[in-house]
Amino acid sequence: MLRTFRLGGIHPPENKLSAEQPIRELPLPREVIIPIGQHIGAPAVPTVQKGDLVKVGTVIAKTGGFISANIHSSVTGKVTKIDSFFDAGGYKRPAIVISVSTEEEEWEEGIDRSPDLIKACSLEPREIIERISAAGIVGLGGATFPTHVKLSPPPGAKAEVLIVNAVECEPYLTSDHALMLSKGEEILVGVEILKRALGVSRAVIGIENNKKDAILYLSQLAMDYEGTEVLPLKVQYPQGGEKQLIDAVLRKQIKSGALPISAGAVVQNVGTVFAVYEAVQKRKPLVERITTVTGKHLETPSNFRARIGTPIGHLITASGGLPEDTGKIIGGGPMMGKALLSTEVPVTKGTSGILILPREESTRRPMRNCIRCAKCVSVCPMGLNPAFLMRDVQYADWEATEKGYIVDCIECGSCSYTCPSNRPLLDFIRTGKQKVSAIIRARKS
Numbered sequence: 001m002l003r004t005f006r007l008g009g010i011h012p013p014e015n016k017l018s019a020e021q022p023i024r025e026l027p028l029p030r031e032v033i034i035p036i037g038q039h040i041g042a043p044a045v046p047t048v049q050k051g052d053l054v055k056v057g058t059v060i061a062k063t064g065g066f067i068s069a070n071i072h073s074s075v076t077g078k079v080t081k082i083d084s085f086f087d088a089g090g091y092k093r094p095a096i097v098i099s100v101s102t103e104e105e106e107w108e109e110g111i112d113r114s115p116d117l118i119k120a121c122s123l124e125p126r127e128i129i130e131r132i133s134a135a136g137i138v139g140l141g142g143a144t145f146p147t148h149v150k151l152s153p154p155p156g157a158k159a160e161v162l163i164v165n166a167v168e169c170e171p172y173l174t175s176d177h178a179l180m181l182s183k184g185e186e187i188l189v190g191v192e193i194l195k196r197a198l199g200v201s202r203a204v205i206g207i208e209n210n211k212k213d214a215i216l217y218l219s220q221l222a223m224d225y226e227g228t229e230v231l232p233l234k235v236q237y238p239q240g241g242e243k244q245l246i247d248a249v250l251r252k253q254i255k256s257g258a259l260p261i262s263a264g265a266v267v268q269n270v271g272t273v274f275a276v277y278e279a280v281q282k283r284k285p286l287v288e289r290i291t292t293v294t295g296k297h298l299e300t301p302s303n304f305r306a307r308i309g310t311p312i313g314h315l316i317t318a319s320g321g322l323p324e325d326t327g328k329i330i331g332g333g334p335m336m337g338k339a340l341l342s343t344e345v346p347v348t349k350g351t352s353g354i355l356i357l358p359r360e361e362s363t364r365r366p367m368r369n370c371i372r373c374a375k376c377v378s379v380c381p382m383g384l385n386p387a388f389l390m391r392d393v394q395y396a397d398w399e400a401t402e403k404g405y406i407v408d409c410i411e412c413g414s415c416s417y418t419c420p421s422n423r424p425l426l427d428f429i430r431t432g433k434q435k436v437s438a439i440i441r442a443r444k445s
């Protein structure tokens, strides 16, 4: 029997409409909008000004603290402004706008753009982490935590195993699947590099069993890499959550507030592993990523290689344009994604997908009273009581909310999805989590 995590979970319709689609190259847009805060932590600090000429790979903003990441230009062109723009979360944030040159594209010196596979890596762990940091690599599964920080465990903690998150449990999304089929060798080399950086000899690549071709392909490749195995997993949402994946792979549960390293594990998304390969072996910064554009009424659901900063409207046009009955445009998948305010929102390092929902699927059904069925409790993968948490947030009872472990919520949306009374549990829990996190931060400081 295939493994999965042991607490809660659901199985929504998969709708992987673009699963058979290879990665498509996208024509360059006329301009890119590159936010300086595309990661968890401090925003980067701009190093360019209006009028500056940049190449692909030029650093345009440098890390703004220990937990932060460099930002590079994804195009050749001219900086036209530094201003605030709406991001995927609906907030206005500073971004650098670059108009794309019509001349031939120039890349920064030292970036190897050849398709040749480079297997050998004799760098010291410190040098690997420096290259990853310089390239601005962050978690590409959506968490966007700076990768170089994750590879530097706190004093006293020791990594024992690298877990590669190739689960892609969100319905509709297929960017990781497409990447595994097209860049399997590079991913395996990336795994070796990360093992070296962490000083571990074991790696497990966890893939859900709805991607049998990727399981087969990577399993065959992994035979040449000692200590690396591919583990097929039962399809179960939200297995892509770090704690859920660690439980599925290692049969270890992480305590409330503890980090994966407490179980000896470091988890990296498969897209991040590929980006690490490119950063270390090719000196290529994170200037593009694979993004799924999908929806039931979209002409051509696709997986694109998109430059960071490309307005999402550009990707939607290349997929056949917005269907007439569009109700919502979601940044990410249907479970954890957020509705976008406009098609001007740019692709960022964390944009794994764009989902176009038709009108009939975008309207919420009317909320009814809680019938105490406890379905939300039984599906919560963190062992929380979403019904009580929503009630406590409604009454602004922050003490009870904190005692209910609201900060452990991974915002997977399983509770809202399951509730027969259509109660917007996650909306309330998300608001309460922000409030309680602020209270805890204030108390600590």
Ligand code: SF4
Residues within 6 Å of the ligand: 379, 380, 381, 382, 383, 384, 385, 386, 408, 409, 410, 411, 412, 413, 414, 415, 416, 425, 426, 429
């Ligand atoms: S959104 Fe939070 S409370 Fe709801 S099921 Fe997921 S982890 Fe549990």
Ligand code: SF4
Residues within 6 Å of the ligand: 369, 370, 371, 372, 373, 374, 375, 376, 377, 386, 387, 418, 419, 420, 421, 422, 423, 425
């Ligand atoms: S699933 Fe909905 S109706 Fe059932 S207990 Fe939870 S909040 Fe109440």
